[in-house]
Amino acid sequence: MASNQPAPEAPSPFTADGFGTYDDQAGSWEEWNPTAESVRPVRGRHRVAKQRGLARSSTVLGVGVIAAVGAGGMATAQSKPPVSISLPDSFADNLPDAKSLPGIGSLLGGDEAAAAAAASATSTGVASAPLTSAGITTAEAEQGSTDAGEALRARILQQAEQQQASADAEAKAAQEAKAAEQAAAEAKKQQDAAEAKIAAEKKAAEEAAKMKAEAERLARLAASYALPTSSYTITSTYGQAGTMWASGQHTGLDFAAPTGTPVKAVHGGTVKSAGWSGSYGYRTVLELEDGTEIWYCHQSSMDVVAGQTVTTGDTIGRVGATGNVTGPHLHLEVHTAGGSGIDPMAWLTGKGLSV
Structure with missing residues (x-):
């Protein structure tokens, strides 16, 4: 088992304002001895961690850092001092490389890490697309859509436009049907009026012809008949x-x-x-x-x-x-x-x- 070695101490950030003095010739900081006046009482539950438990806590910290970076870079360890992490050989040998994790390799390394992450994702069957691309159809991806929210919004707008177009088409069809019905009714009305007029004219003509024929008949009869006397x-x-x-x-x-x-x-x-x-x-x-x-x-x-x-x-x-x-x-x-x-x-x- 590897031994837990203490991490090298980082240069103290103290300045010459009462915390310590820096020797330019020696290139080192002089020790600062606090006094009762310069040290405030320690309150609460603050404790200094023992060196013995550093290896175990450092292991947990390392896994947490990897998880945080893989989740989207919500946390970073670059702002903290380097920490020496030591793990059991059997456990350390079985840990996957962080750069091979889907979605993490591209964040940790350059193009080579991105290529390695893409290869790992392809071999494991995990999609290498961004997390925001979930729910994007193949056709949308081919059109260049990468944001699921925008794609969903576009689909909703498209569906709304289709529904509005369908409603407009139905309304237009109903108006056209009503107009056609009114036109047919008006045409039938005009046709009925024309037929009634023709029938009336025909009847009038028939009556006129009948009256004329009767008049002619009476005229012929009158020509063949006479009153029995005159001046009566x-x-x-x-x-x-x-x-x-x-x-x-x-x-x-x-x-x-x-x-x-x-x-x-x-x-x-x-x-x-x-x-x-x-x-x-x-x-x-x-x-x-x-x-x-x-x-x-x-x-x-x-x-x-x-x-x-x-x-x-x-x-x-x-x-x-x-x-x-x-x-x-x-x-x-x-x-x-x-x-x-x-x-x-x-x-x-x-x-x-x-x-």
Whole structure:
């Protein structure tokens, strides 16, 4: 076992201010003998360490210095006087070289120590990157990032930017979808309005065409139909109630006119009968092509005979006051092919005539 030798004493830092004097010729310090006046009482638990325990405490101190330097240089032994450290041969032989420790060799030595530390780290599988590089991805390391905090901050900012971009994209997509929906609704509204307008125009055109066709039909009918007399006044209408008629109501349409006013055929047809007919006086029955019968009553005279064919507007008799009357007039009745009486005014109006 190696012996513990006391460390050489360093030159005393005392100056010539009462602690000692320095001999320039001899090159040494003279001994300073303290007195009771110059020495303050020792208080507390201060003790002078014995030389015997120096080796063990120096070993602990050396390991602590190495650990402190390896932890980042928080402590240094350069400011302290050199200390002789002695260890048992078996223990000292098994201690690793401080320069070979990961992250410490580069702090203790120059480039050679750094290279040795890097080689040791590579052989032991320990990363040689700085402690602050923990958490840096390979891609970030390739981009030159060496600070984990900055790399984390960059990742957080990048993630925030991505989230903001995603939110902006979603908002933009929602706005575009809403705009497209509004545009589609507006287009549909315009299309519906256009279709409604077209339908209305078509319906109006159809109604106009229908009215025109009806007018043309009535014009043709009016051309082929005529009023039974002229210069007249309507005095009684169809269905009018009163005691003057045996049935209790009027069965025809009365055209009051002076005696002798011509009576005309309302349409072409055949004279079915012409003669006296009791309360009707002189009556002419004109049968049309569809079987409709037109009765001309109370005539003063008749110009046609049964079986005679007439055309629209031909004179068939004269207005009179024969039969059961109160004055000269033409009593006109209209009967269907089945024999039922209908309103003469409605029938004439339906033929395009204005009564």
